[in-house]
Amino acid sequence: MKKPDLKLVLLGDMNVGKTSLLHRYMERRFQDTVSTVGGAFYLKQWGPYNISIWDTAGREQFHGLGSMYCRAASAVILTYDVSNMQSLLELEDRFLGLTDTANDDCIFAVVGNKIDLTDDYDSESDMEGERPRTSSKIRKQVDLEDAIALYKRIMKYKMLDENVVPAAEKMCFETSAKTGYNVDGLFEGVFNMVVPLIVKKKASGHDETVNLAQSKPEKSKNRCC
Ligand SMILES: Nc1nc2c(ncn2[C@@H]2O[C@H](COP(=O)(O)OP(=O)(O)OP(=O)(O)O)[C@@H](O)[C@H]2O)c(=O)[nH]1
Numbered sequence: 437m438k439k440p441d442l443k444l445v446l447l448g449d450m451n452v453g454k455t456s457l458l459h460r461y462m463e464r465r466f467q468d469t470v471s472t473v474g475g476a477f478y479l480k481q482w483g484p485y486n487i488s489i490w491d492t493a494g495r496e497q498f499h500g501l502g503s504m505y506c507r508a509a510s511a512v513i514l515t516y517d518v519s520n521m522q523s524l525l526e527l528e529d530r531f532l533g534l535t536d537t538a539n540d541d542c543i544f545a546v547v548g549n550k551i552d553l554t555d556d557y558d559s560e561s562d563m564e565g566e567r568p569r570t571s572s573k574i575r576k577q578v579d580l581e582d583a584i585a586l587y588k589r590i591m592k593y594k595m596l597d598e599n600v601v602p603a604a605e606k607m608c609f610e611t612s613a614k615t616g617y618n619v620d621g622l623f624e625g626v627f628n629m630v631v632p633l634i635v636k637k638k639a640s641g642h643d644e645t646v647n648l649a650q651s652k653p654e655k656s657k658n659r660c661c
């Protein structure tokens with residue numbers, strides 16, 4: 437199996453839709469999921485590069501595995517559910533510390549999924565990024581500004597200079613795995629951000645990504661642990 441050039445990890449509480457986002461992006465559809473056990477990974481070719489994307493379990497009982505999955509990650513997607521404020525709070529309380537094992541120049545994205553459930557979204561108009569209001573849905577509990585504030589706190593926690601890292605507005609997304617809203621924008625936005633890191637690493641001869649042949653996972657989209 438070809439060695440991935442970089443590693444991207446999805447973290448977040450159970451039920452926020454991490455697996456569904458990955459299915460939507462990789463398989464172009466929304467399908468029933470079961471709560472993830474341990475973790476799973478996909479391989480994605482992006483231009484000349486191979487990216488491994490790791491889906492992790494949000495359930496508390498698998499929490500101990502999180503920092504292992506984050507080891508040497510170049511990008512972490514912290515995912516919450518826009519209809520559930522607690523899921524945003526958990527990112528800071530429970531998941532951020534797991535990223536201590538990621539690369540120093542790791543890029544972070546904060547993603548609010550299930551936007552389709554909220555009164556901030558109209559599926560009839562889900563075209564070209566439009567998102568007018570309707571009245572008949574759940575109240576949105578987390579605003580994009582809350583996610584942006586979290587992103588800024590993450591940068592502080594990582595002791596990264598806000599003027600050097602990607603702008604918060606560029607790294608906070610709202611998505612719907614169900615309708616596909618902004619899912620390509622999320623993954624491709626993150627891929628484009630990390631490509632310069634691969635180029636830099638290759639140029640300096642420090643290619644330190646995980647060798648999948650050694651870390652013993654399976655074919656694309658297989659479960660492990
Ligand atoms: N309406 C709606 N439901 C969603 C969306 N994304 C996921 N779901 C549903 O939310 C539930 C949980 O989705 P998963 O993708 O399994 O969540 P997860 O974050 O992978 O959960 P764990 O594996 O337990 O950590 C499922 O019933 C999905 O169908 C979305 O964008 N909109």
Ligand SMILES: [Mg+2]
Nearest residue numbers: 454455471472
């Ligand atoms: Mg899952």
